Amino acid sequence: MIAFLFALSNAHFAFAQEQNNPPAPEPPQSDPAPAQPDPAPASQPEPAKPEPAKAEPVQEVSVRGDWLGDATDKRIKSYPGARTVLDETALHKSGARSVEDALRAVPGVRVHDESGLGILPNIGIRGLSPQRSEQVLILVDGIPINVAPYGQTGLSLFPVTLESIESVDVARGGIAVRYGPNNVGGVINIHTRRIPKKLTLGVGETVHMGADGRLLSATYARAGGYVLENLGLQAQLVEEAGTGYRPRSGTRVDNVILDADWKPSKENRLTGRFQYYKADTDLPGALTPAAYESNPNQSQRPFDRFEGDTLRGSASWTLSSGDHEFTWTNFVNQSYRSFEFGSPITAGVPVTARSTSPRHFFVVGSEPRYTVVFDAAVHHKLTVGARYVHEQLGYKSDVSTFATGQYLVDNLWDFHDNALAAYVSDTLGMLDNRLEITPGVRVESLGLSYRDQQTGKGTTNVTNDVLPGISLGYRVAEPVFLYANYNKSFRPVQFTQITYGGELRPESAINYEVGTRISPIPDLTVNVTGFGIDFRDKLEFQGTNIGFRNLGRARHLGVETTVKAALSKQYAVEAGYTYLDTEQLGGKFPGNELPYASHHQLSVRARYAVRNFTWVVSGTYQSSAFSDGENTHVETPDGTKGPIPDYWLWNTQVTRQFDVGPTKVRLALAVNNLLDSRYYFRSVSYSNGRMPGQGRSAFVRLELEL
Template identity: 50%
Template sequence: MRTNPQRAAYAAIKLAITSYAIFHPGLGQAQQDEPSKTLEEVTVSADWLGSPTPKTAKKHPGARTVITNQEISESGSRTVEDVLRTVPGVRVLDESGVGYLPNIGVRGLNPLRSEQVLILVDGIPIPLAPYGQTGLSLFPLTINSIETVDVARGGVAVHYGPNNVGGVINFVTKPIPHQTSMTFKETLSVFSGGNLLADTYFRAGGFVNDKLGFQLQANVIGGNTAREHSKTEVNNLMLDSHWLVTDRSEVKAGIQYYKTSNQLPGALTPKSYEQNRNQSTRPLDHFNGDTLRGNLTYNYFFDNGAEFSWINFGHRSNREFIFGNSTNADIASTQEQSSPRNFIVYGSEPRFTFNIDGSIKQKISVGARYMREEVDYLVDARNLMTGAYTISRNWRF
């Protein structure tokens, strides 16, 4: 039952509706006579990642960030780690202090050895063994060779294989310029105590004619940081070529040699940190690695928008961590432990992409991937007092 205030409000609403109907008697009939309207056609499209540009990222049906070369330059980033720290949802742990060994995590996943995110360079995976040894314990890339960083988080990652639940990070290297050009860049970092770290970058390339282009990039990093026992040596050499075979086909090829040798200052106990935060109490710890990589890609573009792509890649790599066995950084180690790994990996991936035009437009991609990985997995130790040598693991995958 309505109360008196409710009755008054109900009567007012009823009176207003009646009055509107009296003064506008043809309104209901006009709405019935008006012809129905048809909405404009809405097209929904998606093409995996597409080109790594901010414009493409805005149309991507998911969380995606594209960092351009201009943004990298304006941010003042010195390392790959610095660039990735600007991306929402990406966490980077600094293991080296110089940026040659980043540990990357996406959306709260463990960043250790970047195991939960797939790292690509120009669309090709760079883990030492993308299926068998997913940890990225050698990072053969320097910031000066990067043109664009494309970070895609979420379900699109499944298109690129397993072991990438966090997403995909694709580093696009600098393209071959149309006009022959040369770049030289020198960066010096001076630390307390007078330590100096030099980063030298050289790039030269261009198209020698309408069909063929070459490019050479060299990046050398060397010196010491603020910490003791922090000597760093990084050499990154890249040679790329681009051959426009016909108006519809092209061949891209590249070869890279990357080598690094670094001392690891290690963590400090609170007591050691209060004494001297720049000291190192782990004189045995260091890291070495090298890799020789090659890739060859053939693309053919059909008149109807279809595309055939055939990617081939491989590498021969070595990396080794050497540590003292002491769990307390203030106690000298009595044993030196090492874990060398040797990798031989090669893969081939043909793919055919085509469109189906009809009432609903579809883009279909069909392909396959063959990959072979050979890994020598060794863990050994040497007693510093007696010289005794032992092997605890000697595996081959």
């Protein structure tokens, strides 16, 4: 695996515009239990019962340099910021069809699922735009999932399938010191299933049933375990095929993940991952208001479709000894994605041409990190690290006119960048470590380059930024934890923005939180967080003659509250509420609210478990919002602008787990959008108008594990 990664990272950038080849990043893990974020050891074993050691047994390292740490209840209760972990119940027992479905329940998170299948999610946090998930950092086991983490943060390829996911860790607020660019709203770290300690074979089949009898099946297979006491291997396969809930939603997804974890000695651990992912789907697209009222499940977009694939690989070496830990993580991906769509892109308008937008990406990154724990005047946990990322993008857009047969290449561009970052943080423990203060700073240097293959025109953009941060956590008493943090975050200038020229600075934001986490009794936890985002230097398009300029500024203020209570062994409830107030302070519409920024969000979940049965009912509410910065109150006839109405969504799932001889069996039946609520959002990228949400649907799932 390591040899493969380094050979690939040194390979010449030879993807031609007409080729669809890809190579790869990401680290491993497996089996219901949370993992870890920050580029850290890819795959971890399940906790094992003590056994007599032969070779060096797998065990946790003593010093952890990743900032979030394991997503355990104990760790979360002492985390100095707002944080939510979606566990086994939230992901696999609450009626969620996809990771995006489950994320709706997280306070402050807004989700627009463009495909209705979880393939093209649009995720925003705390009033930041959800379009293409451009303003949230999404990781898989600590590795950035974006096809270009610096130069193109838009998530136009999402190589994640629910079946291979173990938990999702959502840390809101800015934590740029450890994680770098594009985490103004926070970090979403998706944990894949860890390699089980014992050899495990598993298969599963899920059949989704939508409107008019449309079926989508998801097949899952898994084989893994420790073939030697210090060597774990795992293979996972997910295949989805069928149709979504609307016409023109035929879909095929393949996801293959191979993990390895080797501990040759007590001090050394090597982990690695290889992934191949491919998605091919039709996009039913948006509707005009009249068409939506007539039949929200129809499609007015006969030519829209998406395809993409990626090869991703990662390898990590951890050397730990006493109070020292050194981790070196490397990742690489080669990806392709293309949208095909009818022009014009407004629903209901006759299509006169077909356009495509193929993109080819190559990304390689390396991050060494060293952590040491020591006592001086106070207790210290000092971490220093650096990261290098190189990105290349082949960018093409073209159009074929139906009437004349004319074919025109609009753009044929090449981009590349080199990003170098260094960071240091020091957690100071005082008052018997009941008080922890962590100051830190990150320095980012990024150079972007652009060249037009048709005209020879080119330009460059250089960014140097300093990102300071500080967090404070204080355990007043065992049941009461107070926290506060202040961070500067940034989103780099994007590849396509530099094509217009001009002096452009990265978008920046000041993030701050103040909150408390209270557990008056062991089975009750209450969390209250006040937060703010001062978003500055937002890049706004000023027309083709000017391009982009740093003119925008916005303020986000709000409160998030969560309550978790285990009423008995059978009953448990959770609830979350977010109040958000936003205001544009600059740009074209000062004084207006930000688009897609609902004032109120509510989520509730109740679980009843008895014997082998678990019954979960969950609901999410999103209040109304504007879809544009102009705050258009009256919907336009084509549906591209106007308010987005509020809506409730209710899901329910019944799960039974039992044994048949040595085989563990799980059988589940779920109903999504139980009350068949009608809801929609507006205009995503290549489709303007009302984008319908999914009506009532159901799925049945059968899983076997040996």
